Amino acid sequence: MTRKTSIARRRFVRAALGAGFCGPALLSSLAWGAPGRSANERINLGFIGVGVMGRGHVHRFANYPDVQIVAICDVVAERRQDAVKFVEERNAKRKDKGAVPRCKEYKDFRALLDRKDIDAVVIATPDHWHALACVFAARAGKDIYCEKPLTHAIAQGRRVVDAVREHKIIFQAGSQQRSEFGGKFHYAAELVRNGRIGKIKTVRIGVGGPAVPCDLPEQPIPPGTDWDMWVGPAVFRPYNEILCPKGVHTHFPAWRSYREYGGGGLADMGAHHFDIAQWALGMDESGPVKIDPPPGQETTGLKYTYANGIVMFHGGPSGCTFEGTEGTIYVDRDRLESKPVDIVKQPIRTKDVHLYRATDHHKNWLECIRSRKQPICPAEVGQRSATICHLGNIGYRLRRSLRWNPLEERFIDDAEANKLVDEELRTPWKG
Numbered sequence: 001m002t003r004k005t006s007i008a009r010r011r012f013v014r015a016a017l018g019a020g021f022c023g024p025a026l027l028s029s030l031a032w033g034a035p036g037r038s039a040n041e042r043i044n045l046g047f048i049g050v051g052v053m054g055r056g057h058v059h060r061f062a063n064y065p066d067v068q069i070v071a072i073c074d075v076v077a078e079r080r081q082d083a084v085k086f087v088e089e090r091n092a093k094r095k096d097k098g099a100v101p102r103c104k105e106y107k108d109f110r111a112l113l114d115r116k117d118i119d120a121v122v123i124a125t126p127d128h129w130h131a132l133a134c135v136f137a138a139r140a141g142k143d144i145y146c147e148k149p150l151t152h153a154i155a156q157g158r159r160v161v162d163a164v165r166e167h168k169i170i171f172q173a174g175s176q177q178r179s180e181f182g183g184k185f186h187y188a189a190e191l192v193r194n195g196r197i198g199k200i201k202t203v204r205i206g207v208g209g210p211a212v213p214c215d216l217p218e219q220p221i222p223p224g225t226d227w228d229m230w231v232g233p234a235v236f237r238p239y240n241e242i243l244c245p246k247g248v249h250t251h252f253p254a255w256r257s258y259r260e261y262g263g264g265g266l267a268d269m270g271a272h273h274f275d276i277a278q279w280a281l282g283m284d285e286s287g288p289v290k291i292d293p294p295p296g297q298e299t300t301g302l303k304y305t306y307a308n309g310i311v312m313f314h315g316g317p318s319g320c321t322f323e324g325t326e327g328t329i330y331v332d333r334d335r336l337e338s339k340p341v342d343i344v345k346q347p348i349r350t351k352d353v354h355l356y357r358a359t360d361h362h363k364n365w366l367e368c369i370r371s372r373k374q375p376i377c378p379a380e381v382g383q384r385s386a387t388i389c390h391l392g393n394i395g396y397r398l399r400r401s402l403r404w405n406p407l408e409e410r411f412i413d414d415a416e417a418n419k420l421v422d423e424e425l426r427t428p429w430k431g
Helices: 003-021 052-061 077-092 109-113 127-139 154-166 181-193 227-231 264-268 270-280 341-345 361-371 379-398 415-419
Strands: 043-048 067-073 104-106 120-123 143-146 171-173 200-206 290-292 303-305 311-324 327-332 335-339 402-405
Touching (some): 043 052, 052 067, 052 120, 052 361, 067 077, 067 109, 077 104, 104 109, 109 127, 120 127, 127 154, 143 361, 171 379, 181 311, 181 335, 181 341, 200 270, 270 379, 303 379, 327 341, 379 402
Parallel strands (some): 043 120, 067 104, 120 143, 143 171
Antiparallel strands (some): 200 311, 311 327
16 A cells, blocks of 8 residues: 555545544446446445355355456455455356456455445445445445444444435345345235234334443454454454454354444344334334333343334344234244234235335345345435344443434433444544
8 A cells, every 4th residue: 555545545534434424425436327337237346344244245146147246355364365265266167258357355445445446345344344334335436235233323324324325325234134034024014014913002022132341351363363453443352252253254253242343132133123123113214212121130121112102122032023903923034923823814915005025135236236226225224223223222221211302313301322322433433
């Protein structure tokens, strides 16, 4: 990296992050559908983060003939080298015609975003990196697929939504239950929206508990791992392999459990199941107005109340349970059940409410990159679903009743709670 380039990047970080990520945009890449752009051209993808989820995305996107993977970024050398090796070997076996560029590796995602030939990026970093990577990518003109939950704090998500809208980015949040698993969640949401179980009274979401402070002991940093970059804008804690496993690993690391970097099981699977609840309740652009934690130090049982009187609990069987005046619907990845049993056998009629339909979350995003239409889980949806998770974590942390304004995305008359709506970034990421 030249000194001139390094200075330019530092200036961009200050512009992007100071005063709420405000600042000038980078030059955007050519938009799909623009004059001179062939609909048959491949979409050039870059990947930011190739742990277990990111590696899975690499393997899946490599199967699409209209995609070519040209860049891999990770702070662990073994992971990015392993992903590049996979892509290069896959490219050598491609039967479709046309030259495929070499796949290059990067340690710093900003260098990847500097490339004007990259059309879109897949972000699969730990949660605390999502917001910065998304805002930087949007301002670089890259379409974005970002893993859930969208952000690590509520206010970060609003900045992501604003950047995506300003730069006309096609954004897909990785809440793939809307698209996949045989359409179970889609069908359940349509049944709820069409009143098949009457007026909804209660929703129960069975996912893990809230995040806890990180108390892991320090371990030696493995060669090839940039620990300072892994921590990035978050609160600094010493290296521990529970947070960032050595080399290429095959399990989901427990950084998700710790407040500094994730949102606990409440946000991890909650970003999937709360997302379905929001969809079924017609709350994709809103949310609850009150949050009540359980008594004592319990880590399940927190209650969300919506303005229409619907109550949603964190707790219950895994998945989503909708309880109405005329029946109950239960849906998870491996089942869809109802009481009475014939409710889930009812067809959705032409005159009924029909929700956005997609059967392949990744393909839906690729198709929308070409058409410039909104995908099934755009940034606003990702923000609202992540907000439910963040509100739950804040409720468990403060252990008192909270009133929430979903329009302003602020707590009502609670300065202490409002401090947790955003988080201060670590130098140099705060500008």
